[in-house]
Amino acid sequence: MGIVVIGAAFVDIKGFPKDNYIANGRNVGRIEYVHGGVARNVVEDIANVELRPTYLGIVDDTPMGEAVVQKLRNHKVNTDYVLTIPDGMGTWLAVFDNNGDVAGSISKRPNMLPLVDLLDERGDEIFASADAAVLEVDLDKEIVKAVIELAQRHGTKLFALVSNMSIAVQRRDFLQKFDCFICNRQEAGMFFADGFEGDAPEKLAKALCGKIARANIPSMVVTLGGQGAVYADMQGTFGVCPARDVHVKDTTGAGDAFCAGVAIGMTYGKGLAQAVEIGTALAASVITSSENVCPRFLPQELGLDPEKFMTAMQP
Numbered sequence: 001m002g003i004v005v006i007g008a009a010f011v012d013i014k015g016f017p018k019d020n021y022i023a024n025g026r027n028v029g030r031i032e033y034v035h036g037g038v039a040r041n042v043v044e045d046i047a048n049v050e051l052r053p054t055y056l057g058i059v060d061d062t063p064m065g066e067a068v069v070q071k072l073r074n075h076k077v078n079t080d081y082v083l084t085i086p087d088g089m090g091t092w093l094a095v096f097d098n099n100g101d102v103a104g105s106i107s108k109r110p111n112m113l114p115l116v117d118l119l120d121e122r123g124d125e126i127f128a129s130a131d132a133a134v135l136e137v138d139l140d141k142e143i144v145k146a147v148i149e150l151a152q153r154h155g156t157k158l159f160a161l162v163s164n165m166s167i168a169v170q171r172r173d174f175l176q177k178f179d180c181f182i183c184n185r186q187e188a189g190m191f192f193a194d195g196f197e198g199d200a201p202e203k204l205a206k207a208l209c210g211k212i213a214r215a216n217i218p219s220m221v222v223t224l225g226g227q228g229a230v231y232a233d234m235q236g237t238f239g240v241c242p243a244r245d246v247h248v249k250d251t252t253g254a255g256d257a258f259c260a261g262v263a264i265g266m267t268y269g270k271g272l273a274q275a276v277e278i279g280t281a282l283a284a285s286v287i288t289s290s291e292n293v294c295p296r297f298l299p300q301e302l303g304l305d306p307e308k309f310m311t312a313m314q315p
Contacts, residue, residue, distance in 0.1 A: 002046075002051050002052045002053045002054065002078075002130070002131055003046055003051065003053045003054070003130070003131055003132045003133070003134060003263060003264070003267060004053065004054045004055075004056060004126060004127070004130045004132070004133045004134070004156075005039050005042050005043035005046065005053055005054070005055055005056070005057075005133075005134045005135075006039060006056040006057070006115065006133065006134070006135045006136065006139070006143070006147060007037065007038055007039020007040070007042075007056075007057060007112075007134075007135065007136035007139065007161075007163075008037045008038070008039060008040070008057060008058070008089070008090050008109065008110055008112055008136065008139075008163070009035070009036075009037040009039070009040040009057050009058065009059055009065075009068050009088075009089045009090070009110075010035075010036040010037035010040065010089060010090040010091060010092050010107070010110075011033060011034075011035065011036065011064060011089060011090075011091050011092070012032075012033070012034040012035070012036030012037075012092045012094065012252065012292065013031065013032075013033055013091065013092070013093045013094070014031065014032045014033075014034060014094050014095075014096065014250075014252065014290075015027075015029055015030070015031050015094070015095045015096065016029045016030050016031075016032070016096050016250075016290075017029040017095075017096070017097065017098055018030070019098070020098050021095075021096070021097035021098050021103055023103065027095075032290065034252075034291075034292050035067070035068050035071055035292070036092055036252075036253070036292050037057075037089070037090060037092075037163075038136055038161055038162075038163040038256050038259075039055070039057060039134070039135075039136050039161075040055070040057060040068065040072075041253050041256035041257070041260075041292050041293055042134055042161065042256050042257075042259055042260045042263075043055040043072065043077055043134075044071075044072060044075055044077065044293045045253075045256060045257045045260035045261075045282060045293050045294050046260050046263070046264060047072070047075040047076055047077045048075060048293060048294050048295065048296050048297060049260075049264060049282075049294075049297045049298075049299055049302065049304075050296070050297070050298055050299055051264065051299070051306060052076055052077075052078065053077055053078065054077070054078040054080070054081065054126065054130070055072060055077050055078065055079055055081070055082055056081045056082070056115060056118065056119075056126070057082055057083070057115075058082070058083045058084075058085050058088035058089065058110060058111075058112060058114060058115070059082060059083070059084055059085075059088050059089055060084070060085070060086065060087060060088045060089045061084050061085065061086050061088070064089070065084060065088065065089060068089070069082055069084075081118060081122065081126060083114055083115070083118060085111075085114060087110065087111075088110055088111075089110055090107060090108055090109050090110040091107065091108045092105060092106075092107045092108075093105060093106045093107070094252070096250065096252075099248065100248045100249050100250045100251055100287070101251060102251070102252070109164075112139050112140055112143060113140055113142065113143070115139075115143050116140070116142045116143055116146060119143070119146040119147065119150065120146065123146060123150045124150065124153070124154070126150075127150040127151065127153070127154040127156050128154055130154070130156050131156075131157070131267050131268075131306075131310065132156060132157035132158070132159065132179075132263060132266075132267040133147060133150075133151055133156050133157070133158050133159070134159045134160075134161060134259070134260075134263050135147050135158065135159070135160060135161070135178075136161055136162065136163055137160040137161070137162055137168050137171050137174060137175065137178070137181070138162050138163055138164040138165070138167035138168045138171070141171075144171065144174050145174075148174060148177045151177075152177070157179045157266065157267055158177065158178045158179055159178060159179060159180050159181075159182065159259070159262070159263040159266070160174075160175055160178040160180070160181040160182065161182050161183070161256075161259045162182075162183050162187060165183065165186075165187040165190045165191060166190065168183075168187075168191065169190055169191050172191075172215060175215075175217050176215075176216045176217055176218075178217070178218065179218055179219065179266065180218065180219045180220065180221065180262060180263075180266060180272070180275075181217055181219070181220045181221075182220070182221045182222075182223075182258070182259045182262055182263075182279075183220075183221075183222060183223070184222065184223045184224075184225075184255055185197065185204075185222055185223065185224050185225070187222075188208070188220075188222045192211050192215075194211075196222070201224060201227050201228060201230050201240040202240055204222070204224070204230050205230035205231065205232060205238040205239055205240050206238055208220060208222060208230055208231075208232040208238060209232035209233075209236060209237075209238040212232055212233070212234060213234055213236075216234070217234070218233060218234055219231070219232065219233035219234065219272055220232060220233075221262055221272075221276055221279070223255055223258055223283075224243075225243070226243050227242075227243065228240060228241050228242040228243040228280065229241045229243075229258070229276055229279070229280060231272050231273065231276050233272055237272060237273075239273055239276075241273070241276045241277055241280050242280075243280065243283075243284070244280060244281065244283075244284035246284050246287065246288050247288055248287045248288070249287065249288055249289055249290060250287065250289065250290045250291075251287050252286075252292055253286050253291070253292035253293055254283040254284075254286045254287045255283070256286075256292070256293075257279070257282040257283045257285070257286045257293065257294045258279040258280065258282060258283040259279065260279070260282060260294075261275070261276075261278040261279030261280070261281065261282040261283070261302075262275045262276060262278065262279040263275075264278060264302075264304065265277075265278040265279070265302075265304070267306075268299075268304050268305075268306040268309045268310070269304075269309040270303070270304070274303070278302045278303070278304075281302060282294045282297075285297075
């Protein structure tokens with residue numbers, strides 16, 4: 001079944017100024033409607049590496065909801081477990097400055113609790129054949145608990161990503177069950193109640209190694225924007241992966257593509273450092289366009305051979 005991704009689908013409403021962005025003023029520009037949501041983006045990124053992921057999520061019973069599902073199917077995502085419910089998607093409204101960075105945003109989160117019944121009824125069917133699972137760890141506790149239990153029962157690798165760190169900070173015990181937790185610098189600062197700002201990446205990487213050891217989190221990756229990313233695991237490995245030198249057009253979705261790359265790499269035989277390099281490559285491909293997801297890649301371009309790896313892993 002490949003990698004299973006569990007989380008919300010959003011409609012992203014994005015505004016871009018025509019000229020220099022004026023804070024607290026009126027800006028002439030353009031507005032785009034884009035399929036979004038952290039998990040929805042991640043599953044499409046995985047599919048764009050010619051893998052065949054499965055999406056567990058919810059969409060609206062509207063033409064927009066139908067379009068979200070159809071686009072995922074066009075990218076060869078398995079949508080058999082997507083629920084259709086009135087008002088089932090979230091909305092993210094964002095305004096960007098002329099550097100492509102978010103100047104301000106507001107989001108409306110959807111009700112994801114219907115996934116609990118889906119996991120109860122069909123979870124074993126889904127996880128029995130899954131290579132790994134990627135979960136938004138800030139979803140309702142009932143969903144997170146169900147996913148962790150299924151992953152443990154079936155020996156499935158588990159990766160945590162986050163869309164709301166203020167909720168995720170309350171899930172520290174859950175994160176001890178994940179193979180890797182991926183977030184950005186600001187989110188890491190919230191999680192560890194530490195500024196996590198200002199220090200050089202090398203110093204942050206060493207500090208991260210000590211922090212996750214004390215928190216009993218198996219491994220963690222923190223993105224630093226233009227400074228790249230730092231990573232560490234409980235075995236004492238830590239390091240820095242520099243960012244790619246590319247022209248930035250729109251940073252939306254870069255973190256999601258990074259998460260997808262790390263999950264892909266660690267699922268299909270790469271160590272943490274190599275997986276972070278794959279995440280960095282996918283993130284760089286996103287920020288050069290106004291799309292929320294990466295373009296098409298062959299696994300071999302990223303040094304991957306998933307079929308060969310999974311065959312070798314079979315008893």
